[in-house]
């Protein structure tokens with residue numbers, strides 16, 4: 138397992154999300170898969186069938202934890218019980234990093250279960266980074282924050298989304314889960330160039346990349362995770378990998394889930410771009426050194 142050339146995150150290869158409809162196939166056929174991403178919240182229980190099945194997966198596969206309810210950007214304090222349960226699960230899975238979203242979604246103890254975009258302000262940078270640091274310190278593993286897709290913007294914003302991401306990860310000293318589908322969806326909804334976003338992301342901070350399918354409507358694009366990856370998203374992925382180098386890549390498919398093989402084969406298309414990036418790095422390493430006059 139090579140470390141990424143540009144950072145300290147191990148390149149796990151190409152994975153898919155662990156989903157219940159695929160359990161039977163996985164346990165009976167034991168397919169070769171580089172790694173699975175699990176949704177932490179599905180396994181934050183004291184005991185029971187989900188944990189027993191997870192243990193069987195852990196016996197054979199590498200697993201990385203992804204969360205959907207940390208709400209780093211919410212104004213309220215982090216829930217200590219939630220953190221304790223997450224930490225217990227990280228010890229069980231031995232996840233190399235933990236990802237969750239750069240968003241807010243809770244107010245005064247009430248949870249929206251939505252991944253809401255933040256205002257891109259310096260105040261939000263400060264409070265969000267503080268919470269990410271708190272989570273990293275508690276869990277004692279790196280945190281990678283994921284850019285969300287968005288459908289609304291704030292008048293209060295003082296910078297672009299990619300500038301905000303940069304400010305937060307440097308203030309928090311954390312990693313990035315770069316979702317190129319989310320970048321594409323937001324770029325279409327808010328009329329910015331997605332290539333500019335990808336080019337602005339610090340390569341040394343990217344732990345993982347998400348790819349996914351989305352749905353296009355007349356006036357907006359929705360991040361539905363129910364389709365194969367569309368060509369503009371593959372193009373953005375290729376651009377990201379070319380800059381960042383081979384990086385752990387994960388296909389998200391959460392609705393209208395097809396067979397295991399269909400999902401896995403879609404994910405494995407990423408290998409074409411990963412190989413091209415690895416070849417480019419190898420070719421650069423074989424170049425004769427420049428002779429100085």
Ligand SMILES: [Fe+2]
Nearest residue numbers: 283316347389
């Ligand atoms: Fe994602």
